[in-house]
Amino acid sequence: MPVFILATYKWIDKTEHRSLMPKFNGFGKFITKIMIPMVVVFVIAIVPSYLASNSNSFYYGASKIFGPETKLGADTEKIESVFGKSDTYVLMVPKDDKQTQKELSDALHDIPQVTGIISYVDTVGVEIPESYLDEAAYSKLCSDEYTRMVISVDTEYEGDKTFDLVKEIRDTAQDYFPDEWYLAGQGVSTYDLMDTITADMVKVNLVAIAAVFIVLVLTMKSLVLPVILVLGIETAIWINLSIPYFMDNTIFYIAYLIISSIQLGATVDYAILLTDRYKEMRQVYSKKDAIINTISAVTVSILTSGSTLTVVGFLLGKISTHGLLSQLGYFLGKGTLCSLAIVFFVLPGLLYIFDKFVIKDNRKDGRFHE
Template identity: 40%
Template sequence: MQKLTTWMLKARYGIVAFFLAATVVCGALTMLVSVNYDMVDYLPDEAPSTIALDVMDNAYETAVPNLRVMVPDVSIPQALEYKERLAQVPGVDDILWLDDQVSLTVPLETLDQETVSDWYSDGCALFSITVAEEGQLETLEQIRQIIGDGGAISGNPMDTVNAQVTTSSEVKRMMSYIIPILFLILLLTTTSWFEPVLFMVNVGIAIVLNMGTNLIFGEISFITQTTGAILQLACSMDYAIFLLDRFEEIRKENVPPMEAMAQAVVKSASSILSSGLTTVVGFAALIAMRFKIGPDMGFVLAKGIGLSLITTLIFMPCLTMCCYRLIDKTMHRSFMPTFERTARATSRIKSFVTIMVAVLLIPCCLAQQNLSFQYGMSGMAAPGSQVANDRDAINEKFGESASFALMVPEGNSAAEKALSEEVKALPQVASVISYAETVGSSIPDQYVPPDQLKELNSGGYTRLVITARIPPESPETFAFVKTLRQTAQKYYPDSALLAGECANVYDMKETITADSVKVNAIAIGAIALILLVNFHSITLPFFLLLTIESSIFINIAVPYFTGSSMNYIGYLIISSVQLGATVDYAILFTNRYLENRAQMPRKLCPAKTIQDTAGSILTSGGILTVAGLILGLISTNGVISQLGILVARGAVLSAILVLVFLPALLTAFEPLILRTTRKLHFYQEKGAAQT
């Protein structure tokens, strides 16, 4: 490898030029990568609601009502005029209002007041609209122009468009904050004013290469688009720091720069690759999820870390050799403390912290079993945003509501009539529009207007459009979806299909809940295997994983103790991200601990190891914490914001436990570690047997 590295450094100008050219090309390719903002598309193909949507798309021209539009201060004739204007908007496939439920030729006082209040209350009219998937942004803009600022819009298209509008601007805003802050952190933790420039150029090129090569996937989710670059930056910055630290260490021995860099690459490659591999495995575990947002993020993030490893081991050495004189000219004293007092203080309280962690894990385990989760798009709008305000205004006036399309095989009028009656009798149901209800089974099809007929009977199916007084997701909602499916199953065994946002969320819940155990088991198992090979030990991987998993348990339990709900997507992702990104701290600490223990007594080793590694661990943890906080504080998307806070809190917890809890474990279980680790030799203390 020494010869290959030397040849690479001699060809440094050509390699640097190649990477810069590739970066320009990938920068252009990023414009061609499509971004998907609809979470429904990431349900498994075999999910019942996915099958129902596919059938409905093929059989019917219009989908389920997916938008609620409220217009205040209108009379009945004015509401009918608004309905006509809204129906003419391009992209509005269908619109329902009170006149589709009852006859408005009679006084409202004589009608069923519960039905009336679902559509018209205190001078406010509520329309149920079906918006096509294409051109939703333009459609919503025209609807907003018609209803004015006093009106309100709520529904899945509004959530999707909000994500579409905010994602691009928020990514730029996040980067405008994170780059200067990380640059400042690097200035304070390095000994050259120019080194941070090299680090940022190296990781920047890796990020652009990753974003451009995402074109091979065709499209990525907006969650991946928003978080991918920031997580890649935060998780891979260490690799270049490891390399340059080793380069400077070798140069202090008066080794010529070219030879010093060649040695630095050879000597640091193993630790860099081991560190990178654990992060890759943590991200790659997401690929095992049936819910496709996992593979979407897993492939992109794992590829990003892989590209970061390549740029660090090939591009970074060549770039450094092209401008190492600038590093020499801009040297400054270290601003980092020695951590000597911190190490002594930390070493003293390690037993107390160990007891505290052991005590905390029990309630944290119980808290995780009782977390309140959100699974769909309903929790993605930030409080105070127009999306959230409009939704609250509609819910306050008319209550929460959801629409479904229940499709059954056409031709059995008696079963359809009985099903429609039973569904209408459910207490949550506000209305049912079906062929049997609207037209009547006794009227032949040829006497029914074709437009009305094809909305209900098409492609061999007849459709019941159901409006229910339930929230987008809640235990009540999930119970209602289950009841609807069971009711349809009685009349149409294994042939009824249910579509709608709530059905999608229900299937999302069922899918990603089943994913959690599998994803965590794969991540923990694969990383344990890497650690087993790295340390040649049976017990050390257990102690390292116990440390990081303890920090994950505490991190995830916090929402329960603060009384807040947690998005399940963030819950799944943080388990893999925190494990893959912070297990490096435990690896670094353990490697240095074993080196120190070979040269000093057990009593002195923890403090010395903390002093040696605290700077690197806190720098890495600080970068990940800053990245997470910026995601959490700037993003208006609930899932991304919560994921950012989880990443930041997880980085802090992992760093603390590695510096306090892990040394206590290594010290307390030293005899067991000696017996279960190959070729391990510790400092011979007086009166102690040596293994």
């Protein structure tokens, strides 16, 4: 960037124009009047927003990604309107114990969502020896060690009812063939995906927060400031992700996972910029005047980046027909607005309240203003 600027500085000078943005001194004075009440609102909102953001309903698989606006979504919707929603699972169990297979099949037939089973014991029967069957036909149902049951189920590819059904089929197989069975299918894979990424979510969040916190500790040489900044941005993320909960919307878990990291990394810079400028201003001004001058100095920079993320996010959400990308776009747009609100209306109040920690390094050098 420095090389590029040096190479084009003549054009930069020729195309310079007057500032189109106001000074924002009035905005800074307005912030000083409301920042303490906003801190109170912020503190009250932390716990509810955290709980709500973790109580959303999720889509874990890809069954809902393509909406009716897409060709795939429209075709799927038309097929389901005629034939209904269904899925197929494959259950593999040891092949030698035919009587137990029959008992397992009867138990599976008793499950209301099971509409049919294709297996050796259902198609051929327990009484007929394997040697009576054609090898080509036999090989479709049995291998050297296992026989398979193709189970047709009347359920969607994912959802609470689907997951309850998968668990019930697994428990039934476990009763008859303890630890000797395998179950596969789209609904089963989605259930496993839910199990895996739900556990991974905690790790991803903790690693992301820890990484940002360590960077802030090393750069700011403080423990209190990183806590304030990370808590502020994390609360903005929780507020963003709590909106679908209060609107009773279902979200894609992968979008939830991605935006939690993106919003933290993309918007924590705003908090860092405002905090660094406040520390500089406190060398010259009192606390209140430092807030006013800080807001005036950083608003244009923060709004430039924030408005870009907001506009691009909402455009992606509006234009994209891909369900996941659209949801990510809306999350990015709303999340950036939440982060901007926290940085402009809450962070100044936190810096004002914890001012003694902010100017600690400056006090050692005698560089601060009462």
